[in-house]
Amino acid sequence: MENSKEFTGKNVEEALQSALSELNVTIDQIEYEVVEKESGGFLGLLGGKPAKIIVKVKEKDLCQVATKFLHEILTAMSLDTEIKAEFTESKDEIDIDLSGNDMGVLIGKRGATLDSLQYLVSLVVNKESDSYIKIKLDTENYRERRKETLENLAKNIASKVKKTRHNVSLEPMNPYERRIIHSCLQGDNYVETHSEGEEPFRKVIVTLKKGVQLPERRQGFKGRKPYGNNNRNKKISSSREFHKKYGADTKDYSTDYKKDYAEYLESKAAAKAAAEKKEENI
DSSP states (O other): OTTOEEEEESSHHHHHHHHHHHHTOOGGGEEEEEEEOOBOOBTTTBSOBOEEEEEEEOOOOHHHHHHHHHHHHHHHTTOOEEEEEEEETTTTEEEEEEEESOTHHHHOGGGHHHHHHHHHHHHHHHHSOSSOOEEEEEETTHHHHHHHHHHHHHHHHHHHHHHHOOOEEOOOOOHHHHHHHHHHHTTOSSEEEEEESOTTSOEEEEEEOTTOOOOOOOOOOSSSOOSSOTTTTSOSSOHHHHHHHHOGGGTTOOHHHHHHHHHHHHHHHHHHHHHHHHHHHO
16 A cells, blocks of 8 residues: 555554554544464464554545535534535645525625635645645635626726726725736736735726827717717616615625626526426426
8 A cells, every 4th residue: 555654563453553543543544454463373472473554544535624614614604505515636626616595695795705714614624635725615606707797897997097097996805806807907908907005905006008109089979978878887776675685695795796696696596487487397
């Protein structure tokens, strides 16, 4: 056995106890092979040989470690949540997806609660691992939807900077979200980004690139409203209506995420209704 160690004792049981004591593990955490059984020798006095075993500590199931830890936390929060964890060896990464009711409370304001849970799981898992394991914790596809929201925000801010010729400071974001903004605008010919401030208040600043020549601005319509949908910036509903419809735990959701979250829940409800109708017709 690879990564194994040899132990001896008067008998197999004593050799096992010696291994468990030295390795500081329980018997269910090891694999062992008896190489030689003890022998008493001539008349049980001369030529006796001790028992010899080879012991290997089992590799811990890190997905199980993560799942158990999360289950204890979510149970303490009185949340009935399904936990799915999958380890990708090539990436040294564990993807964990949470599903159930009231998942909004696990997301928190701009994903703050989800990020905190992810950090705690990472600490627990990497304490049990010889190499660093990356943890990705998600629920209701929040990470991808938030990424799309931030990319749209970045493009809108870039347009604003080009139009007004003034720098724009975004709200404080965590490192992951700041990277999304930087990455989205890194190929823009007219604007650039940098971060300022100290954590957790560090934020992205979008500025014009030095020396670039912007296209001439078109003159707007004087005294006339431009064509198009004048209501496109109108909120889909008041904050009170939104919280009443989607739950009180959404009160801390940012404005840019409310619309995205509402569309997601409505599409989810439509898919469920379609599945139920299909089931009735079978």
